[in-house]
Amino acid sequence: xxxxxxxxxxxxxxEGLCRTIGDTSDGLTxxxxxxxxxxxxxxxxxPQNTKWRRLYSAFADWQNKHQCSNHxxxxxxxxxxxxxxxxxxETFHSRRLEVNKRLAFIGTELTExxxxxxxxxxxxxxxxxQRASRLKHKLENRNVHATxxxxxxxxxxxENYFHSVFEATKSIADRLRAMxxxxxxxxxxxxxSFSTSNPLVKINHLKTDTDRSEHLGLCNLIKGMFGLIRNSxxxxxxxxFEITEDEALDVLNTISYIxxxxxxxx
Numbered sequence: 001x002x003x004x005x006x007x008x009x010x011x012x013x014x015e016g017l018c019r020t021i022g023d024t025s026d027g028l029t030x031x032x033x034x035x036x037x038x039x040x041x042x043x044x045x046x047p048q049n050t051k052w053r054r055l056y057s058a059f060a061d062w063q064n065k066h067q068c069s070n071h072x073x074x075x076x077x078x079x080x081x082x083x084x085x086x087x088x089x090e091t092f093h094s095r096r097l098e099v100n101k102r103l104a105f106i107g108t109e110l111t112e113x114x115x116x117x118x119x120x121x122x123x124x125x126x127x128x129x130q131r132a133s134r135l136k137h138k139l140e141n142r143n144v145h146a147t148x149x150x151x152x153x154x155x156x157x158x159e160n161y162f163h164s165v166f167e168a169t170k171s172i173a174d175r176l177r178a179m180x181x182x183x184x185x186x187x188x189x190x191x192x193s194f195s196t197s198n199p200l201v202k203i204n205h206l207k208t209d210t211d212r213s214e215h216l217g218l219c220n221l222i223k224g225m226f227g228l229i230r231n232s233x234x235x236x237x238x239x240x241f242e243i244t245e246d247e248a249l250d251v252l253n254t255i256s257y258i259x260x261x262x263x264x265x266x
Contacts, residue, residue, distance in 0.1 A: 005068035017102040022051030040075040144256035161248035194219035
């Protein structure tokens with residue numbers, strides 16, 4: 001990353017970057033800004049201004065003189081070194097993701113290890129948002145099943161909670177059809193798949209009452225997800241069926257659990 005000149009930031013992207021780093025409530029302190037500018041060998045030409053304007057003046061001046069963004073990236077890397085955020089993990093992830101939305105416009109991303117890597121250059125705000133989705137990060141932290149990402153990747157990355165949970169719930173039906181060869185849907189699909197007299201999917205050996213309860217419990221959980229999400233969202237306009245981020249996380253985590261149980265099915 002340091003051996004070649006990295007592209008310059010356009011003015012509006014550079015401003016967004018400075019506003020993020022110098023945010024009044026969640027950004028670097030004035031003292032931190034001064035020290036990190038010094039470490040990055042960027043002259044602090046406007047130290048009396050507000051934090052984000054101070055950064056913008058320093059970054060713009062350096063970038064215009066050198067026609068690249070290398071030292072700005074050096075500043076960002078120093079400012080977001082993980083060791084600075086021991087005990088403040090949420091602040092680190094929030095700040096890094098917001099910065100990555102801007103870095104995407106020069107084809108760069110800062111990893112959780114505090115290292116830069118090259119990525120496909122973003123051309124729209126939506127693309128930048130996609131790569132730095134807070135929801136995606138939280139789901140990854142919960143170690144959700146990979147199938148969820150396969151079915152709702154685009155929706156997750158733009159944080160469209162409504163379509164995220166709707167598409168992810170459909171993945172359960174698709175999974176059962178693939179496992180059983182059935183063409184049914186909804187409750188009929190779940191009940192036929194988990195029939196106790198002729199089960200097409202078994203999560204245990206069905207030898208005891210406990211086995212039977214567990215088997216039927218997963219069936220009922222799947223039917224519950226169909227009733228809660230698929231049926232409701234299919235008949236309600238999006239504007240009337242609001243799903244918050246926390247609700248989406250809970251639903252997607254439940255769907256992940258179902259897929260993980262299906263992974264172990266007999």
